[in-house]
Amino acid sequence: MPIEMFDLAGADPEVRFSPFCWRIRMAMAHKGLDVRTVPWRFVEKQAISESGQGAVPVILDKGRVLHDSWAIALYLEEAYPDRPKLFSGTQARGLSNILRFWTQTALHPVILKTIINDLFAAIAPGDKAYFRSSREARFGMPLEKFAFSPESGAAVLEKALGPFRAALDSQDFACGSKPAFGDYIVFGAFMWARAVSPIELLDRQDPVYEWRERMLDLHAGLGRNAKLAHGLTV
């Protein structure tokens, strides 16, 4: 029986854009686990109320309900120990945890500011009022004022990616010679942007661009073949 996963969807239910859900989609593909995703919208709190909170990813597996992408990754690692590892051990897990918070503080806010207009355009009509009011309360300003221009966003992101880019000088992936959960954490941020926005965040000469290309190809092109709200098939 496949794992069931509530996955944030746009106006087009095939468009999936949550960076946290993308971590888990990649993690399940990494482990070769069957998954059935259920499109979920921001306002559908009732559908995931069993998880005790209101955000996705939420997974149902073997009668358990789990939420929070980090907790889900730890669960998958423990529940499927015979499958390829998301973390090579406790040291890699500890270091991935730092990378997680770095991604969420250094990358997520910049990417969100850069894609916010496209993101707002891509979400389901029924989500728009909720999204606008909750985000405007969080940002303390209208979405339109919060937004970076594409050029500013790309420039700020280029600088923010410094430590990650520098490491790619001597390794193909965040996790060394092979991708693992650390890579999926960073990649989730880029899939968030890719799914909803045609803005090119990375210069083609950037080693991070090349890394992202490698990531897009993984697991039979799971990322590359994802449906995009803006209809591009780049």
Next chain:
Amino acid sequence: MPIEMFDLAGADPEVRFSPFCWRIRMAMAHKGLDVRTVPWRFVEKQAISESGQGAVPVILDKGRVLHDSWAIALYLEEAYPDRPKLFSGTQARGLSNILRFWTQTALHPVILKTIINDLFAAIAPGDKAYFRSSREARFGMPLEKFAFSPESGAAVLEKALGPFRAALDSQDFACGSKPAFGDYIVFGAFMWARAVSPIELLDRQDPVYEWRERMLDLHAGLGRNAKLAHGLTV
């Protein structure tokens, strides 16, 4: 025969403050390796010319001369495979490499700006002209103008440490339940400050303060017992 290590020293030759040298001191202690440190000053380029460059740490081991703290760590891991590991494997090494560049971009500049006056006071008289001219060329301004106030420095550092602090919420060390090279990378930055400056960079309530306390106690208190330029024995 002990490994010989050229170690940046202050006016007091017992005061050792290089963040990069501290990584290696801790790494050698971690592996239980004997080391004989040689106090070295910025202007003593000739003494390490065999390394082909002008910065420490430089180590001499088994007839080899090695430089660059990351390269030295990789060397120690390979040359002493039967000793406790600095990296549990390639994944931990890859993630530690990202942590290294994060430390150097997010922490080092802030700490340097905060301690620069104390650092300048602590270095050897023969190093002062070189240090001032090389650093003022790099910063594009006089040292005194470059400096943060202690309060500003601590405030900026508190914010910069965000991702590291957040991870400490669920683990005792950067590398999980036990310290390893990733921890020594971050700890080196704090030993740099501690050796030369009485400025308290961390609030005692900060989980990073508690982590630093644990690090100071490691390897028979190698960090805690280090000589301080300002004569404190905290």
